[in-house]
Amino acid sequence: MKMEELKPGEIDKILEHAPICYIPWGSLEWHGVQNPIGLDTLKAHQLCLMAAEKTGGVVHPPVYCGYNTMKPHAGFKKTLEMNKETVQVLAQDTFEQLYDEGFRIIFVLMGHYGGEHMKALREAGFLFQEKHKDAKILLFSDAEIAADKGIVGDHAAGYETSLMMYFSPQLVDIKLLPKDRPITIKEDGIGGPVDPRKSTIEEGRRIAEIVVEGMVARVKQLIGG
Template structure:
């Protein structure tokens, strides 16, 4: 069975939550990452890491949100960036409220886009929902793991052949890192530990 909630029937969702009441909410954006990378890289990375993690931990993965905030590169080609979290936070807050009403016990807000504004937003949402209880919320991102040699950029991990094995690429842009690394195993294990599964 897939862990992507949008592909499941209601009976399959109920069955998955009887096994493990956990939802991963992957976040990203549409933004320029040079000519050799897809503009949806942040959300694709977050979604695939969440899917890989859900295969280990149980639970389900919400569809990725392809809007982000922060990073000061909203004018780059093929980039749509919200100027502040005021447009995104209400959508996420509504989603979290509804999942709480549906008695989901744990949520992982996982961002593939890790501009400071985006991380501040998910941390704030975590704080809000921790006060409400009983649902537990983890807010994290690909750059928050202390893994040796982990690049301070998006993590290029995917089952999609088009996203595998990014090597060195020449770049004149500050938002086009020269190296991407695939580190599926350690990241999935960390998400497994953090999710409390």
């Protein structure tokens, strides 16, 4: 399902049955001392692979290109802040090329939630949709997809840290978090309703299953109608 690992004939077969391409789109961004900086993208990639297993289609290589990150927002390093134009040009080229290759359902899973970043991607998606009426493009963050199931996304707190622990426990070390004070955005670059020190693999699995269920439902709606 990983697009970069497929041979031409394998892609032809997939296009015949399910011309779907998932694009995990995130950033390289500070996610607390306990998490890897690629969290947004690593998380989105794994969720896309889980969804593609259920719907068919391919998963585009993860895109590490985030705008409106923690660097300008809160002054955190270990972050690559890209330009809005870079994000949009890369998105437009990628969407157009996937269309040219025969994909007709494009699902962009936005692992990075910067409001302006998501807006930039949605603008690119809107232009694509206007141009290609015989294709469908979906753009959602993982948190948006789980929202109607009572799950609240965050930045590097209990939600994202649990997901990361589920996908790659060896990449997370919650012992690195301070033990004797509240965790804050200002001091720790972490924000959300659930304390990251309460993160568990089980919670990550629960969230992942809910998000993937939501992704699959949205794609099946398109295939069905």
